[in-house]
Amino acid sequence: MxxxxxxxxxxxxxxxxxxxxxxxxxxxxxxxxxxxxxxxxxxxKHHHKEWISMDTLDKIQESKNKKTATNNSRTRTEKVKGQAEYTEANKQLKRSIRVDKQNYVKDSGKLHEKEI
Missing domain, CATH: 1.10.287 (Helix Hairpins)
Known part of the structure; x- marks a missing residue:
């Protein structure tokens, strides 16, 4: 044996x-x-727009990570949970980008007013 x-x-x-x-x-x-x-x-390296803040860049990376985690999830429940997290992160990202762009436009408008 x-x-x-x-x-x-x-x-x-x-x-x-x-x-x-x-x-x-x-x-x-x-x-x-x-x-x-x-x-x-x-x-x-990807160069971001000058009006995008560092906070928004962090949110972009977070959103990418959540999307990758969702795509790599094995079970249906993990996938649904990951999709919900990604959707929320993506909404926050879009809000942040919108605010950054509005602030940039306001600041550039004020700069042009001073020149005139």
């Missing part, structure tokens, strides 16, 4: 070693491809 267990243990060890080798190979390949793509494509 112990020899049978030992044989299975050897097989289990071999399988685990192969999995870790494959995972390590994948990590190395992925890192190399990612680094080369970034080097070749020279990704540009």
């Amino acid at each position: 112990t020899t049978l267990n030992n044989r299975f243990q050897v097989l289990q060890t071999l399988i685990e070693e192969e999995e870790t080798n494959m995972e390590n190979n994948w990590k190395v390949t992925k890192e190399a491809l990612t680094a080369k793509c970034q080097e070749v494509l020279n990704l540009k």
